[in-house]
Amino acid sequence: MWDYQFQFLMSQTGTCKILFKLLDEDFTPEVFLVGILTKERNDRSPACVYPEDDFCIHSSAFNMVLKTAEEILQGYPERQLRRNHPLERERQDDDELWRRSVRDAIRQVIENNSNKLQDMVYFVAYPATVEGYLVSVVIGLQQDILKKYSDLTLDSVPLHEFLSIPVAKSLTDAVVESYLNKVYGELQLSEPGYEKSKLNAEEILRDGANRFMMGLAFRVDQGAERRYSFLSSCTNIARTYYEGTEGAGTIVLARKDHPSLEQVIQFQTPSKLWETKASRKLLQLASQDFALHTNSEDLFGLVKKKKFDDQQEELFTINVLGHHHWTVSHNEQILMGVRYGQPYLPKPPFDENKLGKDISVIFKEDITQESIDLIVTLVREAERERHGTMLVISSIAKEEAERLSKGGTRISPKTLTADLLRNLTSIDGAVLLNPEGTCYALGVILDGIATKYESSARGARYNSAIRYIHSSKYPALAVVVSEDGGVDFISNLNFDEHQ
Structure with missing residues (x-):
């Protein structure tokens, strides 16, 4: 199609791989170019796929794209709009x-091709004209990884019968959109691929997060003018201290008159969310039973949420978890987190059935179904700990509590409940218990020998558990709850298969 298509593809593939591994290390994106010839020529193919040998669909499958596009164009509701100026009408039809x-x-x-890989989801960029071809970048992502994470249902907000505004259903969708928009811009350069690409994966990730938060704000209130600053407002509030204390509290994103909110305190003169010092001060009031109420622009007051099922996706919750750390959720499902300005996807909830089966394998005849159910309940409760925690279940917990007593607090044996555990995980160190759920020590500092299974990409809590379990000669399971959500299970049965 053009001289530097190889260089262009290699550069974009590299950026794409870095970008999506920032979201999930298991992503292995595929990147392709599809070009459609705009005017028939004997020396050019009507359609080109590059690299064709690596893509599941042959170039010839795209030969009729222009005809199909014309049919699709006629069906757009926007075509029914009648603008006053003929030049404006022409520009609308012929360009965007x-x-x-x-x-x-x-x-x-x-999507309709029988050769399409069923385990991949493909996304297509707007085409740019390059050497007589309309060239689109196509990326493919693994469907099973996409399904791991919570997303929204609605992908557009209707403004009127002829126009709906698309909104991202997830952080991943927003990042895909941001990346495709950026590569569309790269294709519009005079010789795409001739010069080194200036795209930066971390900048695209942040841009995607900004798009996502703007979309949430737009779902809630189409009249909010400063929704473009919603992401930065939340980040600035989370990074700001108030009288020497870190931020912790809840902000509810919803329209002013949302029926699922009970107003407790109304501010007569609403503050602006982007006024960081004022908003951070008011967050102090939202750290217990109340939440700050905003439409992404104004702070209306303090509210309580009623029980509801938000099928219209018009109410979201921002939880400030500590210094430079916050998450946004819908119906108790975390959609995105931001730590020190870096967006991330929350780890998916653990599989309770799998955990129960693993526990029975690890401890064999030493554990009953009743005990398995209790351990699963305790893990479910530990997962809610905002600042992370660790449980260590050991077949010799009593002996280990004595051996490690200098690095923890031994207690009289006590069978734990979810309510009791909730009050025991706020300190550093592990909660040490046996397979029956009986606790013997709190705040335990674990020991162990350094091992190849440690990871420099993981925190001290995770690597401490790896060393301890790898060194243990008795059946044991460490449950590591990270601060950014998600649970890792580490047993001494098979370190190559730990989660």
Whole structure:
């Protein structure tokens, strides 16, 4: 299609791989180019896929894209709009809508092709004109990884019968959109691929997070003018101290008159969310039973949430967890977290059935089903600890509590409940218990020999558990709850298969 397509593809593939591994280390994105010839020429193919040998669909499958695009274009509701000025009408039809129809036609060919890989989800960029071809970047992501994370249902907000505004359903979708918009811009350069790409994976990730938060704000209140600063407002509030203390509290994102909110305190003169010092001060009031109420722009007061099922996806919760750390949730499901300005996807909840089976294998005849159910309940409660925690279940917990007594607090044996555990995990160190759920020590500092299974990418709590379990000669399981959500299970049965 053009001289530097190889260099362009290699550069974009590298950026794409770095970008999506920032979201999940298991992502292995595929990147392809699809080009559609705009005017028939004997020396050019009507459609090109590059690299064709690596893509599941042959170039010829895209030969009729322009015809399909014309049919798709006629079906857009926006085509029914009648603008006053004929030049404006022409620009609307021939530019944005036309390119969108070509993108949608390419996507339709991919989705309907029998050779499409069923375990991949493909995303298509707007096409840019390069050497007579309309060239789109296509990326593929593994479906099983995408399904691991919570997302929203609605992908657009209707403004009127002829126009709906698309909004991202997840952080991943928003990052995909940001990346595809950036590569569309790269394709518009005079010789794409000739010079080194200036795209930066971390900047695209932050841009995607900003798009996602703007979309949440738009779902809630289409009239909020400063929704573009919603992400930075939340980050600034989370990083700001108030009288020497870290921030911790809840902010509810919803329209002013949302029926699922009970107003407790109304501010007569609403503060602005982006006024960091004022907002951070008011967050002190939202650290117990109340939440600050905002539409992404104004702070209306303090509210309580009523029980509801938000099928319209018009109410979201921002939890400030500590210095430079916050999450946004919908219906108790975390959609995104931000730590020190870096967006991340929350780890998915643990599989309770799998954990129960693993416990029975680890401790064999030493554990009953009743004890397994109790351990699963305790893990479920530990998962809620905002600042992370660790449980260590050992077949010789009593002896280990005595051996490690200098690095922890021994207690009289006590069978734990979820309510009791909730009050025991706020200190550093591990909670040490036996397979029956009987606790023998709190705040235990674990020992162990350094091992190849440690990871420099993980924190001290995780690596401490790795060393301890790897060194243990008796059946044991460490449950590591990280501060950014998610649970790691580490047993001494098989270190190559720990989660």
